[in-house]
Amino acid sequence: MELRIGSPATGGNFYQRPVLIAKLLRALKRDNVAFLGPRRTGKTSCLEQIKAQPGDFLPILLNLEKHDTVEAWLSAMLGELRKTLA
Numbered sequence: 001m002e003l004r005i006g007s008p009a010t011g012g013n014f015y016q017r018p019v020l021i022a023k024l025l026r027a028l029k030r031d032n033v034a035f036l037g038p039r040r041t042g043k044t045s046c047l048e049q050i051k052a053q054p055g056d057f058l059p060i061l062l063n064l065e066k067h068d069t070v071e072a073w074l075s076a077m078l079g080e081l082r083k084t085l086a
């Protein structure tokens with residue numbers, strides 16, 4: 001395991017958070033989930049981990065910060081869905 005400051009922790013560098021991830025997935029089976037918390041507490045790393053081991057879901061990850069319009073967001077979402085379904 002290597003400590004990298006900056007990008008989300010993935011693969012072997014991800015310190016496992018099984019309880020939090022199980023809780024998120026349970027909540028997602030019931031409804032939409034807003035996974036909120038202070039910056040740099042590991043939210044994106046957990047989402048990357050769920051994407052790597054999706055179980056019953058078909059996860060896509062979108063960074064909406066870079067989109068200024070709904071059209072751009074939907075287009076990015078469709079692109080990711082296409083890739084995931086391919």
Ligand SMILES: Nc1ncnc2c1ncn2[C@@H]1O[C@H](COP(=O)(O)OP(=O)(O)O)[C@@H](O)[C@H]1O
Nearest residue numbers: 004006007009014015039040041042043044045
């Ligand atoms: N599960 C984890 N295992 C190892 N390092 C982690 C983990 N979660 C967070 N980190 C460390 O914290 C930093 C911020 O994590 P990140 O997932 O980007 O947080 P957030 O999305 O909440 O801002 C990462 O660059 C990494 O150094």
Ligand SMILES: [Mg+2]
Nearest residue numbers: 040043044045
């Ligand atoms: Mg993040």
